[in-house]
Amino acid sequence: MANDSFLDRSRTVAGPGYNRWLVPPAALAIHLAIGQAYAFSVFNKPLGSLISGDVNAPASDDWTPTQIGITFSIAIVLLGLSAAIFGKWLERVGPRKAMLASALCFGGGFLIGSLGIHLHNIWLLYFGYGFVGGIGLGIGYISPVSTLIKWFPDRKGVATGMAIMGFGGGAMIGSPLANNLMGYFKDSAPQGVAPTFIVMGLIYLLFMQFGVWTIRVPADDWKPAGYVPSTEHNAMITTANVSADNAIKTPQFWLLWVVLLTNVTAGIGVLETASPLIQETFSDGAMGADRGVTAAAAAGFVGLLSLFNLLGRFFWSSASDKLGRKVTYAIYFGLGILLYALVPTLGHGLQLTLFVAVACVIISMYGGGFATIPAYLSDMFGKYQVGAIHGRLLTAWSTAGVLGPLIVHTLHEHAKEQGLTGAAAYQNVFYTMAGVLVLGLLANLAVRPVKEQYYEKGPVTAETGGH
Template sequence: MAENSSSLLDRSRTVAGPGYNRWLVPPAALAIHLAIGQAYAFSVFKKPMGALISGNVDKPDALDWTPGQLAVIFSIAIVLLGLSAAVFGKWLERVGPRKAMLASALCFGGGFLIASLGVHLHSLALVYFGYGFVGGIGLGIGYISPVSTLIKWFPDRPGVATGMAIMGFGGGAMIGSPLAVALMAHFKGPGAPMGVAPTFIVMGLIYLVFMMFGVFTIRVPADGWKPEGYVPNATHSALITSSNVDADNAIKTPQFWMLWVVLLCNVTAGIGVLETASPLIQETFSDANMGAGRGVTAAAAAGFVGLLSLFNLLGRFFWSSASDKLGRKPTYMIYFGLGVLLYALAPTLMAGASLTLFVVVCCVILSMYGGGFATIPAYLRDLFGTMQVGAIHGRLLTAWSTAGVLGPLLVNYLHDQQKAKGLTGAAAYQTVFYTMAGLLVVGFIANLLVTAVNERYAFKGEVTTASAGH
């Protein structure tokens, strides 16, 4: 579509007029992130999708899909999230958030509809393509478009801005999980085994409509707009640039790759807890270790997972907002420094059956896991400016894709290795936690090496809407 057309989707039609209240933008961003955050709740479909033939989650048929086959769906979605964010980042900056958010809504909602057909036909390849590939593209474009826009609206509080949006992604599972369970229970019957296919259709349409609120209410600031009283680089941090670096030059800097390692280590370690949370707490704090009737039940473990999700959500806003006062580099020092201590302490608490302290430690760990996601866009903005921060953020999210595959593989491999040695309970998870602590040491060193970006990488022209996607 031509840049100068009068289409409602063009960037020129989303530029806010004088006096526009920038606080109207966060709800539009949240509409996108609360929807695509459903990806974190995909696990509620695993058992029903694994019993489509048998109709019994406890006794699957030989033709039913296995847990391993179903786990691939989420992995494809996360890999495509990072890849599509990297590929479409510059396009987003050029065409503006409205067109990008519409593309996200169509892909994410459409992914559910394709996956529904795959469930109906019992075609796993179609489910992979729908929810994993098409839906994953929707995830990637949807993840970066509101963040890029909010950073431009809140140059004085970028941590607060990104925390608001990315908090929504963390909270999406709190809506998506009970919604999916209720819909599957409603639709389950002879014509719809386990109720999964019609649930996918309804959720796809609900999310499509919900995301349209964000599409048509999003606005971008006019070229040169600044909030009243805003003084650039008022904190006088050496890391905060007054220049702008485009996405192609950003990936040539050592700072980009240090932050890539920072995000990879933080996410891989966090997934180490998330991936094993329910079985870990049940195996470690069982009746055998805690005393008859005092062990953690499956229901209590589900509550533990919910608590971790809540701290993942709250940490995104708390830590990223705190980074506006503390600075981005010191905030990551806390994530990694405190994280190393907590990961190293966890096996001792597990061995000593200190359940309450263990839960507290895991909650703090998950708050910093979420905080790491929310703080990274503001860190990128400090180093590379706002001109193409969405495109740069998109390319950095390939670290998340890598961690989304590496984390579960690493955790399961280490745990299986210990079980093969005959270790059980806390002993079987010791190596996992110590390895994650080691990863955080690597992240700490990478963050320590981040310095101001050399001026030779700076964009030399005038920063305008046109230059954002040049």
């Protein structure tokens, strides 16, 4: 039942003549904010030298890189778990209340974390930025998705790509913002980190309010003027609806879970190793004196990958509106297998330009996988509880966030123990990730339309989304 609260879903239903293109900026405001999580590494060295005051000479009491890294891991795990747990609640209460909850948790996580930094209590940092902030990440990540799909049934890939592109671009704002603030506050607090957390928490809390108060949902019977469901790729697009509870009983859900898991695991394999990978592969020893890739050039390579991660989210998800979701993922996996297998050869041959180009294409498909999956879910299960279904599927991301780095570090360390260096030390990483993509390709090929036994019987509305 709707109530009279201004936050209630019933108060966000758009009136006749509302311009649906006002909705993507509201979604973008949320994703640009929470996308800061991708820039957390900018805090690693300052957080590791709060006692010593020297990033190059940490004190014995300073936090270790491993301790600090756990903060980010907690946040990503909580992203997937909270998205899964709160997905049905989100569908019931609507995007405004969910976005406000996300803003309070994400901004509040910074504030709690600042106290942990001030007191040098790692557990408060874990609880603040990791646990509370991670819940804000999960709710914020899925909160605009079902709304956008309902507004853009004719352009699902374009709509979700616009929002999820923001998550990929959040680090491009968050990283320089954090650096500038830490520089400004450096004289008033150790490394300037604690006051930086306070200011960033407040900035993001306020910035996300734009999304909270401008978001609108369409009436249950609304559709774009002249819109007729496309017959193109129609075999894979349902006109029925499947609830979140029934969706997880279908083989299609778990096949798509494997699809997302493998795409993300392989992509993280490149992102996780990007800087050391290019420096070790194209070192002075391999390229000749003073011709190797420097640390500064490697940082530029990482920035370029971030740009392609962002652009790929919009390009590939938009292309999926024309190609169909299954075909688009077949490209991710088929082309990805070839490119991953090619990387070691390019490294051994010292083909730097081609190496960079291939890595950029790989990362564009990694980003595209995130942005295409909500539309794929809507095609398979309908728009009824797609936000909740998407939330449950994001547990694949949490799993990949642990699995990807584990595979990379284990294989790379084993190669170094065998005395391998440069490109040779990473070749098994890329061959293994190509194998991971083979599993994703097979899972995607096995996807078929959902059987009628899982469909909702009778009319459904968003207001009943949690029942």
